Amino acid sequence: MTEIVLQTTNLSKRFGAIEAVKNLSLEIRAGEIFGFLGPNGAGKTTSINMICGLMAPDSGEVLIHGKSIHLDGGITRKVGVCPQEIILWERLTCFEQLQFIGEMYGLPAATARSRAEDLLKEMALAEKRNAQARTLSGGLQRRLNLIMALVHDPEIVILDEPEAGLDPQSRVRVRQYIQSLARRKTVILTTHNMDEADRVADRIAIIDHGELLRMGTPAELKRTIGEGDVVEIRLEGEAAQRESALAAVRGIEPQAEVRLEEDLLSVRMLNAVSRVPDLMESIRRTGASAGEMRIRENTLEDVFLQLTGRRLRE
Amino acid sequence: MKILAVARKSLIELLREPMLLGMVLLTPLAFLLVYGFAYQTPHLKTYRVLAAVNAEAGSDAVDYLRTLSYPDGRPIFTIVIISDRAGVDPALRDRTAAAFLAIDQGADGMPFSYTIRGDALFADFLSASSILESRLSGYLLDISGVRLPVDVVEVPIPALGFKTRTDFSVYAPGLLVFAILLLIPQTALLLGREMRTGTMRRLRLSGISPFEFLGGIGISQLVMAVVQIVLFLAGLVLFGLDYTRALVPIFLASFLTAVSAVGAGLVVGCFVQNDSQAVNLGASVTMLQVFVSGSFFPIPASPLFHLFGHEIAWNDIFPATHAMTALQQSVTYGADLAQIGFRLAAAFVLSAACFLIGAWLFQWKVMRAGKSSLG
Numbered sequence: 270m271t272e273i274v275l276q277t278t279n280l281s282k283r284f285g286a287i288e289a290v291k292n293l294s295l296e297i298r299a300g301e302i303f304g305f306l307g308p309n310g311a312g313k314t315t316s317i318n319m320i321c322g323l324m325a326p327d328s329g330e331v332l333i334h335g336k337s338i339h340l341d342g343g344i345t346r347k348v349g350v351c352p353q354e355i356i357l358w359e360r361l362t363c364f365e366q367l368q369f370i371g372e373m374y375g376l377p378a379a380t381a382r383s384r385a386e387d388l389l390k391e392m393a394l395a396e397k398r399n400a401q402a403r404t405l406s407g408g409l410q411r412r413l414n415l416i417m418a419l420v421h422d423p424e425i426v427i428l429d430e431p432e433a434g435l436d437p438q439s440r441v442r443v444r445q446y447i448q449s450l451a452r453r454k455t456v457i458l459t460t461h462n463m464d465e466a467d468r469v470a471d472r473i474a475i476i477d478h479g480e481l482l483r484m485g486t487p488a489e490l491k492r493t494i495g496e497g498d499v500v501e502i503r504l505e506g507e508a509a510q511r512e513s514a515l516a517a518v519r520g521i522e523p524q525a526e527v528r529l530e531e532d533l534l535s536v537r538m539l540n541a542v543s544r545v546p547d548l549m550e551s552i553r554r555t556g557a558s559a560g561e562m563r564i565r566e567n568t569l570e571d572v573f574l575q576l577t578g579r580r581l582r583e
Numbered sequence: 584m585k586i587l588a589v590a591r592k593s594l595i596e597l598l599r600e601p602m603l604l605g606m607v608l609l610t611p612l613a614f615l616l617v618y619g620f621a622y623q624t625p626h627l628k629t630y631r632v633l634a635a636v637n638a639e640a641g642s643d644a645v646d647y648l649r650t651l652s653y654p655d656g657r658p659i660f661t662i663v664i665i666s667d668r669a670g671v672d673p674a675l676r677d678r679t680a681a682a683f684l685a686i687d688q689g690a691d692g693m694p695f696s697y698t699i700r701g702d703a704l705f706a707d708f709l710s711a712s713s714i715l716e717s718r719l720s721g722y723l724l725d726i727s728g729v730r731l732p733v734d735v736v737e738v739p740i741p742a743l744g745f746k747t748r749t750d751f752s753v754y755a756p757g758l759l760v761f762a763i764l765l766l767i768p769q770t771a772l773l774l775g776r777e778m779r780t781g782t783m784r785r786l787r788l789s790g791i792s793p794f795e796f797l798g799g800i801g802i803s804q805l806v807m808a809v810v811q812i813v814l815f816l817a818g819l820v821l822f823g824l825d826y827t828r829a830l831v832p833i834f835l836a837s838f839l840t841a842v843s844a845v846g847a848g849l850v851v852g853c854f855v856q857n858d859s860q861a862v863n864l865g866a867s868v869t870m871l872q873v874f875v876s877g878s879f880f881p882i883p884a885s886p887l888f889h890l891f892g893h894e895i896a897w898n899d900i901f902p903a904t905h906a907m908t909a910l911q912q913s914v915t916y917g918a919d920l921a922q923i924g925f926r927l928a929a930a931f932v933l934s935a936a937c938f939l940i941g942a943w944l945f946q947w948k949v950m951r952a953g954k955s956s957l958g
Contacts, residue, residue, distance in 0.1 A: 321788060325951075343790060350788055356781040360599040361592065372588040373789035401599070417785070 271298040274455050275320065275425055280329035282315050282479075289315040290479040292329070297425075300452045304470030305459040306569060312479035313459040314353060317429055320457070321350045333425070346374060349423030353430040353459075355410045356417075357402040363389060363413055364398045367420050374421035381420065388416040392446060408439035415443060426450060427457045432465050444469060463569040475573060482576045491567040494526075494575045498541040500548060500564050502534045506557035513555035521547055537567070585791055589799020593773055594806060607769050607807060611762030611815055618754050619822040627653050630681040630711035631661045633671055640694035640726070641686035647722050648715070659714060675701055681711040694726055751822060756910035757878035759815055760903055763808060763840045764872050768865025770804050770848025774945075775861030783949060793946040801845045801938065808841030819914075829913040832920050832927075836909035839930040843902030846937030847872070853944040876903035893925050902933035 273296045280293040290312045297303045305313045318324035320331050322338045322345040331338045338345050358366055364385050371381030389395045392412045397405060402413065415431055428447065432440050447469055450456050460466050466473050467487045474484040483490060504511045515529045518536055525538035534552075538544060541564055552559050573579075597604055634645055651659040663680070665671070674680040682701040689695045699715055701708035777783040786796060812834065819826065826833055851868055855861040873879055875898040884896030898904050909926035912918035920927075 323784065323787060345788070346790055348788075352781065352784065354781055356785055358592070358596065358782055359780065360596045365592070365595065369588060369592050370785060370789065373585060373786060373791050375585075375790075378588075421789075 271300070273297065274299045274334060275457070276332040276335075277316075277320065278330050278332070280316065280319055280326050280331065282312075282319060282324065282326050288479050290319070290326075293476075293479075293481055294329075295474060295481070295484070297455060297457060298472075299455055301471040302447065302451050302456040302458060302469055304466040304473040305457065305476060306461070306463065306466045306473050306573070307459075307476035308461050311461075311476045313461075313476060314429055315479075316476070317350070317427055317457070317459060321345055321348050321427060346421065347424045348427060349418035349421065349425070350427045351415045351418035351429060351431055353433060355407075355414045357410060357413060359403040360401055362399045362401055363394055363405075366402060366413065366417060370417055371420040376421055384420050384422065388419060392416050393442060407434060408436045411435055412439060412443065415446070423454070425455045425457065427459075429459045430461070431458065432460065432462060463573070467569050473569065475569075475576060477573075477577050483572070487569060490569060490572045494537075494567060494572050497525075497537050497539040498564055498566055499571065500536045500538070500541050500545060500562070502536075502548070502552070502562045503560040504529075504532045504534055504552070504557050505560045510555055510557040514552045514557040517551040517555050518548055521551055537571075585795040586798040586802065589791075589796055590802035590806070593800055593803035596773075597803065597807065603769065603772070607765055608811055608814060610765060611758070611811060612818055614758055614762065615815065615818040615822070618758055619751055619818070627657075628707070629658050629661055630707055630714075631663065631679065632682050632684055632711060632715070633665050633674060633680045634662050634684040634686065635665055635668055635671075636686045638686050638688045638695035640689075643726075644686060644695065644697075644719065644722060648718065651714075651718060660711070671700070675705075675708075678702070678705055678707070681705070681707040682715065684715060693723065695723070697723075755819060755822075755824065756907060756914045757873075759812075759837060759910060759914070760840055760876060760878040760907045761869075761873050762811060762815055763837060764844050764869045764878075764903060766804055766808055766811075766841060766844040767848040767851060767869045767872070768862045769807070770800065770845050771851035771855060771861035771865040772858055773800055773804075774849070774852025775855040775858045778855065778949075779857040787950055793942045793950055797849050797938070797942050797945055801842075801849070804845045804848070805838075805841055808838065808845070812837045812841070824914070826914060826917075829917045829919065832913040832918060832923055833910065835920070835927055836906050836913060836923065836930070839927060839934055840903060840906035840910075843906065843930060843934035843937055844869075846902075846934050846941055849941030850937060850944060853941065853948045872901055872903045875901055876907040878903070878907050891925055899929070900933070902930045902937065905930040905933070 275295075275297040277293055277295045280290055281288070282290040293312075293316055295303075305316065307313050315324065319326045319329075320338075322331075325339070333344045333347055336344050358369070361369065364382075367385030367388060368378070368381045371384055372378060376384065386395075386398075389398055392415065394409065394412055394416070397409060402410060405413065411431075411434060415428065418426055418428070431443055431447065435443060444465070447456060447458065451471070458466070458470060470487065472484065472486050473490060475482045475490070483493065485493070504514055506514075511529060511532060511534075515527060515534065518534065519525070519527050522536075522538050522544065525536050527537075528535045536548065545562075545564070549559055549562075632648075636642055636645060645662050645664065648660050649658065649662055653659060662684075671680075671683045675683060682699055685698040685700070686695050687697070697719055699712045701712055703709070774783075777786065815837075816826070816833070847868055848865060851865045852861060855864055875882060877898070882898055884898050886894035886896050888895050905926040909918075909923040909930065912923050912926075
């Protein structure tokens with residue numbers, strides 16, 4: 270059985286009337302990429318702040334290798350945190366930043382320098398070695414922000430929204446880099462980007478309003494909302510016609526899960542592709558007409574929608 | 584060592600910020616230049632006095648005053664005879680004249696009587712009127728046949744290194760203290776910036792202790808202070824001060840002022856969230872210390888008790904007060920280490936206390952895990 274490196278038990282935090290995190294209990298295994306998925310304000314960053322020791326919980330405990338971080342503060346040095354915001358010393362060069370933070374984590378100066386050089390190469394920042402942080406583009410700053418969490422070679426790496434604000438080129442590079450960390454390190458990733466979580470994470474915890482809603486592998490989570498594919502049809506016509514179309518489609522396949530959001534009709538059913546002609550015909554009969562149509566697999570967005578009744582982006 | 588790494592980082596940041604560097608190193612030099620040129624005139628100056636004469640013997644009295652001179656031959660007074668008194672008050676108000684002397688007919692057999700008018704808040708009036716009074720009363724008694732039993736003699740306190748004592752020599756220690764106290768906002772600024780940019784969060788995650796972090800910041804600021812002190816002392820030489828006989832006491836007193844300023848800056852830094860708060864609050868604390876330490880103007884403070892034979896007043900709680908006294912005694916009068924030892928020791932103890940308070944506040948307010956923003 271894979272070792273549990275990080276555990277939280279009934280972690281709670283309240284800010285005045287707002288309960289930011291409610292009884293969060295997690296077990297994170299060595300070498301996995303663990304995704305924390307939830308909308309903005311769900312409590313992800315608060316949870317991360319408690320896990321890395323920046324914030325004291327109102328109740329509950331964080332254990333790393335079975336040791337409470339509140340009793341053994343030094344154990345948090347096994348954790349590297351890449352914060353959501355870009356946090357850099359504006360007037361230090363890329364190399365100086367990495368060397369300095371390495372020394373702050375207790376690395377000997379020579380080791381810190383060597384780690385800094387290696388990381389700059391790994392993240393394709395070697396050319397910017399002597400550039401001050403304030404002169405870098407946003408994407409390059411984000412890359413530097415990420416490797417700042419890794420200088421001291423932590424066992425657990427926490428990445429808080431690592432792809433936020435990245436240009437496509439940097440996003441691909443960061444995603445590849447996170448995947449390259451898998452198995453070598455335990456990675457905890459917070460995101461509100463379902464694609465990012467789906468592609469990268471081994472297991473995902475869906476969190477909303479400070480509460481853990483569901484946890485599992487992406488495939489497990491998607492299976493929880495049913496088998497089959499999703500057909501999405503953009504309806505044209507009056508509201509009454511769209512409602513008629515919804516009723517008509519429900520009549521075709523009672524087992525199907527049918528939903529209408531404004532003009533978007535979503536139908537989850539088995540053998541969806543073969544049933545498309547039937548769907549289109551039933552819609553046509555109601556007087557509504559179908560515009561754009563696409564067929565896709567279940568996504569984590571669907572899971573979140575089913576769990577909360579709203580979309581992740583709302 | 585983390586403490587040295589923090590010091591190195593802070594110095595690199597400072598060196599790459601010309602505006603901040605200029606503020607700390609060049610502002611004191613600018614003050615030095617202004618004061619140096621403005622107050623370089625000798626302390627014993629020639630006073631311009633307006634005079635209205637309405638007595639026969641008055642003209643002789645004026646002639647007598649015109650003959651008065653300092654040992655180097657410069658006249659004490661420039662007497663301007665006026666017939667219209669309408670211009671007197673504006674001249675006194677504008678301080679283009681140190682005093683107005685009215686000589687009228689005397690009563691009861693006296694050859695004349697006189698009145699001296701002026702602004703009692705104007706230092707030149709105080710000096711000029713006292714010389715006029717002593718000389719004219721002596722002259723009056725002399726021509727009346729009675730000599731004054733005592734003559735007034737001014738003996739300036741010998742000042743170190745100055746051929747001629749100037750007001751600048753009096754202001755120089757205060758300027759030096761003021762210059763060094765500018766480290767308060769700068770030190771606070773370094774902490775405020777770490778808070779604003781969030782880098783303080785990174786440092787907290789690394790597990791650095793308040794002593795390591797603040798110690799590093801403190802070292803970087805003391806390096807800056809040494810550069811500042813050297814530049815300032817070099818500037819003093821340009822204005823004719825030869826302080827080499829008291830170099831060690833002057834440097835020690837200056838350095839301890841810097842330690843206290845850095846300590847105060849760390850305390851201020853614990854209460855700010857960004858750069859502008861740091862500068863505003865730090866500047867206020869600097870000005871407060873400048874005034875209570877008597878760097879610009881003497882502060883009358885009644886002694887509360889005695890310690891090792893020294894009077895201790897309420898403003899002695901500030902290390903800058905002791906440093907200022909030590910500097911005054913060493914820069915102006917050439918006091919040696921033994922003579923200012925108590926003041927140096929007091930400045931050191933209070934500075935160390937300031938640093939410890941700063942470290943404790945920093946641990947309590949910034950470093951410990953606590954509340955943060957929602958996420």
